[in-house]
Amino acid sequence: MASRRTGFFALLLGSALISIIHYAFYQKNYLQxxxxxxxxxxxxxxxxxxxxxxxxxxxxxxxxxxxxxxxxxxxxxxxxxxxxxxxxxxxxxxxxxxxxxxxxxxxxxxxxxxxxxxxxxxxxxxxxxxxxxxxxxxxxxxxxxxxxxxxxxxxxxxxxxxxxxxxxxxxxxxxxxxxxxxxxxxxxxxxxxxxxxxxxxxxxxxxxxxxxxxxxxxxxxxxxxxxxxxxxxLTFRDEIVNKAIENIDQALSSFNATYRQRNFPIVTVHVRRTDYTGYIKGKFKLTQLDELYFERAFEFYKERLPRPLFLVLSDDREWCRRNLQAKDVIVIAKASAAVDMAVMSLGDHHITSYGTYSFSGALLGHGHITHPIGHNTKYNLADCVDSHFFHHISRDKTYKADNSEVVVSWRL
Known part of the structure; x- marks a missing residue:
């Protein structure tokens, strides 16, 4: 009887050993x-x-x-x-x-x-x-x-x-x-x-x-x-994130709020101007975005979110202060390209202009993204994007972009 038990346990141990060897071989050769x-x-x-x-x-x-x-x-x-x-x-x-x-x-x-x-x-x-x-x-x-x-x-x-x-x-x-x-x-x-x-x-x-x-x-x-x-x-280094949050907190000081302690959503806004004016004209025959696009993008979020605050980052902050600043629109202090992009990524939602920098900052964030669209068909870089979170906003007075079914929500 004892010999039968010994043989049974030996068989069981051998089977387990074979299974372990087979699993190790599988891990090495096929799980890649x-x-x-x-x-x-x-x-x-x-x-x-x-x-x-x-x-x-x-x-x-x-x-x-x-x-x-x-x-x-x-x-x-x-x-x-x-x-x-x-x-x-x-x-x-x-x-x-x-x-x-x-x-x-x-x-x-x-x-x-x-x-x-x-x-x-x-x-x-x-x-x-x-x-x-x-x-x-x-x-x-x-x-x-x-x-x-x-x-x-x-x-x-x-x-x-x-x-x-x-x-x-x-x-x-x-x-x-x-x-x-x-x-x-x-x-x-x-x-x-x-x-x-x-x-x-x-x-x-x-x-x-x-x-x-x-x-x-x-x-x-x-x-x-x-x-x-x-x-x-692509996770920003801690020192860059900390600086970005510090800049946001400074911008929110007049609201007695901070990035981590607030009761409203933040929508980051990137406005690319200066050197890009000539570039988009030569490459796409585009003129610069004016306040119409940004005002429509603001309304897109205002219709869907409770009291959103818009934080504007730009290479032309004076233009933004003259044309966009309002009680719910703040032009944030200038920082390095990395810190500004980190600020963009920290937004709950995003408004972009043209260019890979603007797109990248929003891509690294959460939430919805708006992008300009108009009658100009030469610019088609975003035509094929098919996402719940990417929406075209008209930049032209006579162009209609239908976003009637879009739902945006927020919770801190």
Whole structure:
């Protein structure tokens, strides 16, 4: 009888040992798949399942945040992936998969090709470049790298810049390419690999050469679709956040309130003027935004929120004081580009003007975003954004933007 019990326990122990070995092997070889989930900040909604497939990037030190929000979407509307081919001259209508897992190529595998991105521009450009490049790895599992100059610049502002800075593990033999071309090359390869796979898990590599993305990408639709993810990637350093809150508190002093102790929502407003006046005229044949757009954006929030306060940040504060300041509109003191962007991100909702800086500050925040629209069709950078939280406000006297179904809520 005793020998039977000994044999039974030995069999049980052996089975457990085999299971542990099998699990360890599985962890090492198969749990490096990247989840393709849409991110949103809707109340009580978690379409993104963190257990859908193991994320290799989270093992590389990037925490993913699945946050609840008190934001209420417009009734009957749902974000949808754009799954149609796009022309190679428009970076905004990029398709993406929501239910695809791609096995990530290890970043330390120096024999595998990679994608390097341009470091040009200022904070808004660099932030969009970094986020766009990160999404190439997140969506398609390819090796990516940034220059040391970009790494040092962003690392001084954000806590968790984890994409590797270019070193000897990355070849200098790269082919120049625009971001949209690179993206569609990978998307097409993923679609073909998916057609060959027995399920949605792709284990084959999607890149066969190294590339250098030479332009400054900022695909609004793709970045908005992964907004919560990008916000988790780019967390401002504590000293920058503290300075931003200090500036907000100074602006709220006349209301006997602070950022953390108040009974009203804050809507941040970014007004880009000065150098951008000539740029948008030459590139898009646009004139500067006047007070009409901002007044309409103010009304958009006033109709939906209890006593909102508008904090204005601008490179032309005198224009803002002359044309926008009111009892519920405050022009905040000027700070560094990083601190001002942190202020923008701390708002409960956001009013943007043109440019990647304005968009980036709102992207890193919570809540709803308004963006100007008018009769000019040459400016189409935000045409493909499909989000509960992104709304067009007319900048023209004769252009009508219908936001009648939009619902915005707030709670401190």
């Amino acid at each position: 798949l990247l989840p393709q989930n849409s991110y949103n900040t809707r109340t009580g909604s978690k379409n993104d399942n963190p257990n859908y497939c193991q994320n290799k990037l989270s093992q590389e030190g990037i925490p993913f945040q699945y946050e609840n929000s008190i934001i209420t979407p417009a009734p009957g509307k749902r974000p949808r992936p754009l799954l149609v081919p796009v022309s190679t001259d428009k970076e905004e209508c990029l398709p993406f998969f929501k239910d695809l897992c791609v096995k990530a190529v290890p970043e330390e595998d120096c024999e595998q090709p990679h994608v390097l991105i341009n470091e040009g521009g200022r904070l808004g450009n660099k932030l969009c470049q970094y986020a766009s490049l990160y999404l190439l790895r997140y969506l398609f599992g390819v090796r990516v790298t940034i220059t040391k100059k970009m790494h040092d610049y962003l690392n001084a502002i954000f806590k968790n810049i984890t994409l590797p800075a270019k070193n000897t593990c990355f070849t200098n033999q790269t082919e120049n390419v625009r971001f949209v071309t690179m993206y569609m090359k990978l998307y097409t390869a993923a679609a073909q690999a998916r057609a060959r796979a027995v399920d949605n898990n792709i284990k084959e590599q999607l890149l066969n050469a190294s590339y250098y993305v030479f332009n400054n990408p900022g695909p609004r639709s793709l970045l908005m679709a992964h907004r919560d993810l990008i916000r988790s990637l």
